[in-house]
Amino acid sequence: MFVTIARARRLLVAALLLTATGAAADAARDTATGLSPASIAHARGLRDQALDGSLAWDMVEALTTEVGPRLAGTEAEARARDWAVQRLRAMGFENVRVEPFTIPGWERGEERAVLLAPFPQPLEITGLGGSVGTPGDGLEAELVPFESLAALRATAPGSLDGKIAYVSHAMQRTQDGSSYGFYGTLRRVGASVAAEKGAVAILIRSIGTDSHRFPHTGQMRYAEGVPRIPAAALSNPDADQIERVVRRGQPMRVHLAMSPQASSEAPSGNVIAEIVGRERPEEIVIIGGHLDSWDLGTGAIDDGAGVAITTAAAKLILDSGQRPRRTLRLILWGAEEVGLLGGYEYLRAHREQLPQHIIGTESDFGAERIWQLTAQVSPAGQAVVDIMSELLAPLGVAPGSMDKAGSGPDLVPMVEAGLPSLRLVQNGMDYFDLHHTHDDTLDKIDPVALDQNVAAYVVFAWLAADSTVNFRR
Structure with a gap:
């Protein structure tokens, strides 16, 4: 009986000390x-x-x-x-x-793109923010595909003279959106990289993760001293379609028309x-x-x-x-x-x-x-x-x-x-x-x-x- 009472007293003292310590810690934090x-x-x-x-x-x-x-x-x-x-x-x-x-x-104007050859069909595009327009009647040129921005950078200067560049560079899903910075670089700088190689325009796969036929816009920038060329994004399904055509190994021609207004x-x-x-x-x-x-x-x-x-x-x-x-x-x-x-x-x-x-x-x-x-x-x-x-x-x-x-x-x-x-x-x-x-x-x-x-x-x-x-x- 004595041992039980003594042990209970020790436990009570310990509990009081612990409570006091916790209270002191809370007070210090406050x-x-x-x-x-x-x-x-x-x-x-x-x-x-x-x-x-x-x-x-x-x-x-x-x-x-x-x-x-x-x-x-x-x-x-x-x-x-x-x-x-x-x-x-x-x-x-x-x-x-x-x-x-x-x-x-x-401000955005009219926007239209058409695959003329080898398999004629319309394409869903949207102009990138800040892009210049095409000539009034649009422009028509061969479409040259690249798997990534790095591949576009690596192509020789002059190799795209008079042509339209297309870059795939498909964005991946992440919970925290961490892939956006990497993939979004294409949207921001791709036009100037393509222009340095001689391109007259650039189309990119949308910087997005959906499979809907809705292209993704977003701001782009032109580098100083580089020609300003039209830049637009294809919806992901349209980008998929272009890449299926690429695998058939036939030359592609595209007509692109854009009429944004800038001030x-x-x-x-x-x-x-x-x-x-x-x-x-x-x-x-x-x-x-x-x-x-x-x-x-x-x-x-x-x-x-x-x-x-x-x-x-x-x-x-x-x-x-x-x-x-x-x-x-x-x-x-x-x-x-x-x-x-x-x-x-x-x-x-x-x-x-x-x-x-x-x-x-x-x-x-x-x-x-x-x-x-x-x-x-x-x-x-x-x-x-x-x-x-x-x-x-x-x-x-x-x-x-x-x-x-x-x-x-x-x-x-x-x-x-x-x-x-x-x-x-x-x-x-x-x-x-x-x-x-x-x-x-x-x-x-x-x-x-x-x-x-x-x-x-x-x-x-x-x-x-x-x-x-x-x-x-």
């Missing part, structure tokens, strides 16, 4: 991060509220219905800015404004709204998505979803009645699709305030569920990220590599200039089925998955903005 138990509980409550339903679906439905496609520099993008300003002000955000800038203008200047702008911080209003945490889209679909997954997700997360914080210590800045970026121009313009305009920008992230990878959290922050910042991870684990979000976070494309200029970054990684296995195509429409979005995204973003936004740590390494 002191280091500035996040009290009440603040963490508030983030948990905001998360659960988002899962019960947010305004994200209504937001993306309204944007894609009331504005539709929003090509950078066009009247449609201007209408999107007006739409956003009106809505953000009605929601009660502070300091709602547009920071305008100008960009080179480009030296067109208006764009970043739309900004804020929840001003209660203690450190000069310190800024950024979330957002890009407001522009390509002109083929309605810009639902790219990036109406990101606009809706981050706006809904900020609105949950606004409506909670509690302000974070720091200012939460929502940025709906302009002219992302044509070269991250809104991101570069923001850095130019705010470079002097860069030290006051604490951390940022962007939603720009569709509307599927988030499965991973990555961050590139200081050890002190990692303590906050660890708290985020604890709250996100029930959503199916696991910590990933902390060596290279990513942030969303519009923040790349800021990150390169020193802004700490965090990424909430969505499942992108099917993203490039829809990306930059006619198929990027509202029906592809699952409202439940959208709310899971909002839940993750509101946890990040609240904890980052209510903490006191320096996230910079």
